[in-house]
């Protein structure tokens with residue numbers, strides 16, 4: 001099969017972890033006889049340095065012409081403490097999502113049995129947790145009108161959603177729920193927000209089309225609490241852009257390390273795969289970044305975009321094996337011994353080669 005992939009390593013540890021995924025991808029391609037065409041583009045702070053634009057047109061062209069995008073990370077501390085910065089690396093990711101129409105962000109949270117003790121939450125609470133967040137990604141308060149007034153003394157951000165935007169994300173949630181345990185939770189703040197009331201009304205009106213799916217409606221503050229108390233009670237959750245951003249960071253703690261969490265951002269004719277962790281500038285260049293989230297994102301890509309189930313499954317098995325054997329970066333190491341970013345990547349590659 002021919003796979004046309006855009007590689008956007010980005011900032012901080014992005015390039016390091018992405019390199020390990022490329023290594024794994026090349027190995028998979030060789031083993032299963034796929035023809036992979038990769039082209040690299042610039043995004044984030046490095047793109048600002050080079051093009052004065054965190055998502056340059058060249059990069060957009062490259063992404064639009066590819067079947068899927070493998071994304072590293074974005075962000076640089078030199079922008080974080082400057083509230084007046086007009087151009088920011090994060091804008092690159094938002095522009096990319098919007099321009100490619102990547103409206104749904106899928107963030108699975110799974111607990112690996114071999115890592116139960118790594119989680120700060122009690123084992124009996126998290127065992128068996130297998131959640132899929134379906135976060136709306138191109139609307140809401142992220143993209144509403146914002147600004148300053150009254151001589152700069154007043155600021156506002158607006159949250160807005162159309163019924164159609166809600167329908168398409170809810171449809172995805174219902175469809176995943178149908179394929180999984182038939183439980184769907186609609187997360188909102190409908191006791192306060194008008195946009196949330198439209199979400200709830202819209203999702204309620206769709207229930208009849210999915211008779212097997214049992215829908216619960218919960219307020220985001222309560223979900224934030226129950227997610228930590230009883231994570232295994234959730235399955236598929238749908239939510240707006242900002243609530244999803246916050247809840248998925250919270251959920252990443254459940255599994256023991258953010259360095260393990262992959263994600264997919266899907267649209268009509270393209271999809272982007274990325275670790276949910278950020279650019280982790282403190283770790284850049286130290287070879288301690290966990291490449292597994294990126295490698296698992298690659299697995300999601302092979303599965304979702306290319307329907308290469310066997311290949312994806314083999315990567316997941318290799319990851320599982322590295323965890324079981326304690327072949328991990330320091331964030332997951334249970335004793336003194338840990339391995340570098342590229343050693344972990346090599347382990348995954350060798351496992352695939354030899355199986």
Ligand code: IPM
Nearest residue numbers: 074075090091093094245276
């Ligand atoms: C994420 C990130 C992004 C977001 C930032 C980097 C724009 O936090 O993907 O969750 O807020 O969506």
Ligand code: MG
Nearest residue numbers: 245246248249
């Ligand atoms: Mg986030």
